[in-house]
Amino acid sequence: MARKKAEIEEVDLDLTPMIDVVFLLLIFFIVTMKFKVLEGKLETELPKDVGVNSSPVDELLEKIEIDIQPDKSRPHGIKVLVNGRTMPNFETFRGELGRWKKLGDAAGTVTKATLYPSSTINYEQVVKVVDQCLISQLTDITFAGVAFDK
């Protein structure tokens, strides 16, 4: 008997399910992806003058009170007052902060700024003021408290 020729069987690889899954993965990543945004932070700290571990009160303390009030006629829509004096612009504001800081440094005291934002002031406006303080090397900044609405 003639020996049967070994037949070479051709195997078809079905790629359809794999392509389906791969496309689903691709769509998932395209839909959910967010590009990394250029995000930073202002390294502020809250005062440690509450509770049992209160920080010692600095006897020699140069206090600056900064009021932030809404005023649409001014840049950034705010009026800034330093110890009750209205600042015509941010340049004068920085100058005033620098003057207080120099006075404090010369006297060996801590210069501390407390921000009093009006209730209608928004986050951006406060960040602008904090930014100006940091540009003026004034890093000791605190915020006035706020009551919870009943």
Next chain:
Amino acid sequence: MDMTPMIDVVFLMIIFFMIVSDMSQQDLAELELPLAEQAVDDETEEGRMIVNILPDGHIEIKQKAYGNLDEPGALAALRGYLAAEVRKGEKDPGTTFSSRSLLVRADKTTKFKEVQKVMRICGETGIQIYKVHLAAAQNEQ
């Protein structure tokens, strides 16, 4: 039809998207941050908490809505969350202050009084987080 080049391209695209999509950003709500010249690079610290405050004053943490802080339920929920997180971390040596930091991310149009409310909770006994950083957008170099 030869599918090999298409499969190659599709795999390359998947690898690209897997690399560029940053899963750590899941904690960051979609907000428009204000620009600050003095903003420093935000390097992720271990155990750092993030509180997002939406323009309408609603709080969002890890994609979970906590409601507005004027609602007593939201206030208690935020207090509970922060207290639980603080308990997991360490304290500054010799103090009751938490060594963990909190990043407050608020939209540029959010009223600052909402941020102050979060700060107030941070100062409460049992929480005492003093490293409260304000998120801001950086200038493009």
